[in-house]
Amino acid sequence: MKILLRAIIQKLGAVPPHWELFTTLNPVRFQMFIEEINYLTAHPHIDRDFFAFLRYAVASDNGFAYCIAFNQNFLLSGGYTQAQLDAVDGDAKYLPLGARHQLLFDAVMTAIYTPELFTSEVTKKLNSEGWSDADIFDAVDHGAFLFRFAKVLKAYLV
Numbered sequence: 001m002k003i004l005l006r007a008i009i010q011k012l013g014a015v016p017p018h019w020e021l022f023t024t025l026n027p028v029r030f031q032m033f034i035e036e037i038n039y040l041t042a043h044p045h046i047d048r049d050f051f052a053f054l055r056y057a058v059a060s061d062n063g064f065a066y067c068i069a070f071n072q073n074f075l076l077s078g079g080y081t082q083a084q085l086d087a088v089d090g091d092a093k094y095l096p097l098g099a100r101h102q103l104l105f106d107a108v109m110t111a112i113y114t115p116e117l118f119t120s121e122v123t124k125k126l127n128s129e130g131w132s133d134a135d136i137f138d139a140v141d142h143g144a145f146l147f148r149f150a151k152v153l154k155a156y157l158v
Contacts, residue, residue: 004031018066018153025156033149040142045135049078050101053088054108054143060089061113064150100129107136108143 005015005023022030040051052071059067072085080096087094093109095102107126111118118140126136 004034016066016070018064021153021156036142036145040138043135043138045132046104046139047097047101049075049080050095050097050105050139051142052078053095053097054105054139055146056085057088057093057105057109058112058143058146059150062147062150062154064154067146067150100131103129104131104136104139108139111140112143112147 005020009015019030022033037051040046041048043051052074055067056071056075058064059071075085076082084096087096093105095105097105104126107118107122110122123133123136127133
């Protein structure tokens, strides 16, 4: 775990505090989390910034300050503006990645917050826009993980 944390420091400059907590609580799961992030960063069909915007939005919705700041800094350093981040942090949640990614993002938010509305019609619409079932799964899975992760770590931070 020390080697992994050293690598994170080299790549990001620091280890986010919630990651330090996660490594303490369950190093094996933390390593799985890092592997997941690496997989998503190199996703063959979904823009890597999509996942950062997704993390930012879910963290903002749930008041998870560490994750908000981490993804905010990541996106700002990637050339996005604070105004673009503010557009993701509202009720409408506008993503600056184009209509196709916006549709996927909206579907993920539906799946997380109102899963009963995430129907076969939603997935059919996504498929018609070129998203595969695997793409949809990856996006929804990551969004749901973040929703759960924010809740669990907030509980432990208390």
